[in-house]
Amino acid sequence: MAGYLLRRLGQSLILLLLVSVIGFALLHLAPGGPLAQFTLTPGMTQADLQRIAHQMGLDRPLPIQYWEWFRLMLTGDWGRSYRDTQPVLWVIGSHLPATFELMITATLIAILLGTWVGVLGALRRYSVFDYLATVGAMVALSIPTFWFGLVVIYAFSVKLGWLPAGGMYTIGNGSFLDYLHHLIGPAMVLALVTVAIWSRYMRSSMLEVTNQDFVRTAIAKGLPRRVVIVRHALRNALLPMITLAGLQLPTLLGGALVTETVFTWPGMGRLFLDSIGYRDYPVVMGLLMFTALLVLIGNLAADLLYAVYDPRIRLD
Amino acid sequence: MTPASASTEALPLATPRRAGRGVRRFARHRLALIGTCTILFLVLASAFGPYLNPYDDLHIDIVHRFTAPFSGPHLLGTDQLGRDMLARLEKAGRISLTVGFAAMVLSIAAGTVIGVVAGYYGGIVGAALMRFVDAVLCFPSIFLLLALAAFIEPTLLTITIIIAATAWMEVARLVEAQIRALRDRDFAVAAMALGAPDHVIMFRELIPNALAPIVVAATLNVARAILLESYISFLGYGIQPPIPSWGNMLNNAQDYLVTAPWLAILPGAAITLAVTGFNFLGDGLRDALDPRLDIR
Numbered sequence: 025m026a027g028y029l030l031r032r033l034g035q036s037l038i039l040l041l042l043v044s045v046i047g048f049a050l051l052h053l054a055p056g057g058p059l060a061q062f063t064l065t066p067g068m069t070q071a072d073l074q075r076i077a078h079q080m081g082l083d084r085p086l087p088i089q090y091w092e093w094f095r096l097m098l099t100g101d102w103g104r105s106y107r108d109t110q111p112v113l114w115v116i117g118s119h120l121p122a123t124f125e126l127m128i129t130a131t132l133i134a135i136l137l138g139t140w141v142g143v144l145g146a147l148r149r150y151s152v153f154d155y156l157a158t159v160g161a162m163v164a165l166s167i168p169t170f171w172f173g174l175v176v177i178y179a180f181s182v183k184l185g186w187l188p189a190g191g192m193y194t195i196g197n198g199s200f201l202d203y204l205h206h207l208i209g210p211a212m213v214l215a216l217v218t219v220a221i222w223s224r225y226m227r228s229s230m231l232e233v234t235n236q237d238f239v240r241t242a243i244a245k246g247l248p249r250r251v252v253i254v255r256h257a258l259r260n261a262l263l264p265m266i267t268l269a270g271l272q273l274p275t276l277l278g279g280a281l282v283t284e285t286v287f288t289w290p291g292m293g294r295l296f297l298d299s300i301g302y303r304d305y306p307v308v309m310g311l312l313m314f315t316a317l318l319v320l321i322g323n324l325a326a327d328l329l330y331a332v333y334d335p336r337i338r339l340d
Numbered sequence: 341m342t343p344a345s346a347s348t349e350a351l352p353l354a355t356p357r358r359a360g361r362g363v364r365r366f367a368r369h370r371l372a373l374i375g376t377c378t379i380l381f382l383v384l385a386s387a388f389g390p391y392l393n394p395y396d397d398l399h400i401d402i403v404h405r406f407t408a409p410f411s412g413p414h415l416l417g418t419d420q421l422g423r424d425m426l427a428r429l430e431k432a433g434r435i436s437l438t439v440g441f442a443a444m445v446l447s448i449a450a451g452t453v454i455g456v457v458a459g460y461y462g463g464i465v466g467a468a469l470m471r472f473v474d475a476v477l478c479f480p481s482i483f484l485l486l487a488l489a490a491f492i493e494p495t496l497l498t499i500t501i502i503i504a505a506t507a508w509m510e511v512a513r514l515v516e517a518q519i520r521a522l523r524d525r526d527f528a529v530a531a532m533a534l535g536a537p538d539h540v541i542m543f544r545e546l547i548p549n550a551l552a553p554i555v556v557a558a559t560l561n562v563a564r565a566i567l568l569e570s571y572i573s574f575l576g577y578g579i580q581p582p583i584p585s586w587g588n589m590l591n592n593a594q595d596y597l598v599t600a601p602w603l604a605i606l607p608g609a610a611i612t613l614a615v616t617g618f619n620f621l622g623d624g625l626r627d628a629l630d631p632r633l634d635i636r
Contacts, residue, residue: 042475050487159371162623166563166615168570168587171608174594178601278482282571286594296483297575300490308487316478 036320043316048090103306112310123291129211134218142226164220169279173213173286190288210287214279225268230261263334270326273319372624378617386433395424397431409602432584439500440566446504448558451511456542459519473509481506489577503568511557518550552629559622563615570611586611
């Protein structure tokens with residue numbers, strides 16, 4: 025176990041290094057580069073630009089710039105935002121909770137609804153319900169998230185008036201209930217894709233488990249159908265879903281970005297868009313690195329959790 | 341339980357259906373058919389619709405702006421400038437479908453070449469290439485797409501390239517696995533023994549045998565590219581007006597959601613139709629081309 029852990033950790037670190045090189049190259053090789061933002065200022069002369077470039081170390085060779093940036097990043101100094109000179113990590117940290125709350129809520133919806141749809145689809149294979157769930161999941165995966173958001177706002181906010189059209193709180197009302205009320209719409213929209221994926225995987229996982237000998241044994245022993253489904257089949261069918269939860273992280277983060285834009289939810293996605301609009305390089309860079317780091321950690325955690333919960337898996 | 345049914349339907353928990361597999365096969369094929377028809381409809385409407393429509397997509401008619409669909413001379417209504425929605429949707433369809441298709445070709449080409457090289461040579465080259473793929477996959481594709489789109493001048497060509505740049509990695513993974521499995525098969529070994537050069541083995545021997553999954557991936561990648569284009573265009577970093585695309589038609593739609601909801605609903609419906617069509621087709625193709633893959 026310890027050997028495996030070390031090896032996986034080593035692999036992740038190498039990947040992280042690669043990710044940082046790609047992220048750095050991406051932003052610094054793009055036309056304009058970090059200097060582009062300053063060229064927009066009126067009255068900026070070439071000499072001024074050169075001075076700024078020198079001050080920021082942008083006139084040095086790229087590998088040295090990268091090394092400098094990477095070294096500082098490891099010490100926790102991710103630079104300062106061009107917009108308000110706040111430390112990048114602090115800016116990201118202040119937008120993190122909103123995104124996490126949204127993602128966790130959407131994931132909970134996906135686990136509950138997706139598991140239910142998937143299990144039912146597996147138990148009644150080839151039934152009308154199963155067929156509709158299959159087609160429904162495929163359509164759900166084809167709907168642009170932001171458009172679904174617009175439709176939800178139109179239906180539930182404009183037409184029915186049940187949900188607020190955006191934001192996190194009603195001004196002047198900061199209660200938890202008000203917050204939950206605002207959370208329903210974006211969480212529902214973000215959950216759409218996740219429910220679709222989750223139900224598909226749950227269905228095939230459940231089908232695989234119900235074909236195994238221990239399930240047949242349980243039925244042969246005369247245990248009630250319900251007990252076999254929940255205690256024997258479902259518990260085992262849920263195991264591979266741990267990995268899925270880890271692999272879903274990039275999709276969920278990308279979906280959160282779009283959902284937050286439509287619902288003016290003050291999270292990381294909004295921050296990313298705003299920073300791009302301002303050409304706030306340090307924050308854009310920081311967010312790219314941060315999301316990639318999250319994805320890496322998610323994958324690693326999923327692998328390890330799977331091993332912890334499934335004693336059949338020996339990691340060495 | 342007869343032995344015959346035990347082999348395929350040994351599911352004591354499930355309620356077995358007779359001829360279920362047949363029904364499912366037929367349903368899948370029908371879905372693929374529906375998908376094909378949808379795609380054909382959208383392609384034909386985008387290609388020839390503008391010639392049949394009396395209205396021009398650029399004709400501004402402020403007096404008749406915000407006409408609701410099915411309520412006047414404009415079949416699908418008009419937008420905030422009084423432009424005919426149907427004409428705009430058709431013109432936008434040309435762009436969105438073309439970009440989607442072109443980005444698919446690019447991403448499949450890039451993914452296939454990288455996957456073949458990595459799978460055929462293996463060793464350090466293969467490992468390095470595949471770790472690169474892993475690393476790019478760590479970035480959520482929309483983040484990557486926006487970071488690229490924001491700093492590069494948006495033209496039809498650059499947007500297509502950028503979309504392809506975020507969609508080739510899965511193809512590379514898929515092809516690499518296929519090639520690695522095919523490399524040791526007799527026909528490949530025979531070609532090597534005959535002294536065929538590497539590029540002949542890779543592109544004349546190995547790739548034709550890995551074509552089925554590539555075709556499926558290509559179909560699904562069109563769907564994905566259309567979706568990605570709509571995302572960045574909606575956020576304002578994709579195809580720039582006055583060139584219309586389904587994504588950028590939705591750009592300002594949220595502002596008019598109360599007064600003119602059709603501005604938001606119609607282009608989104610077009611995107612959903614197109615993406616669903618390609619996804620149905622891809623799914624059907626996967627069933628048809630790979631009969632082993634039954635559990636999904």
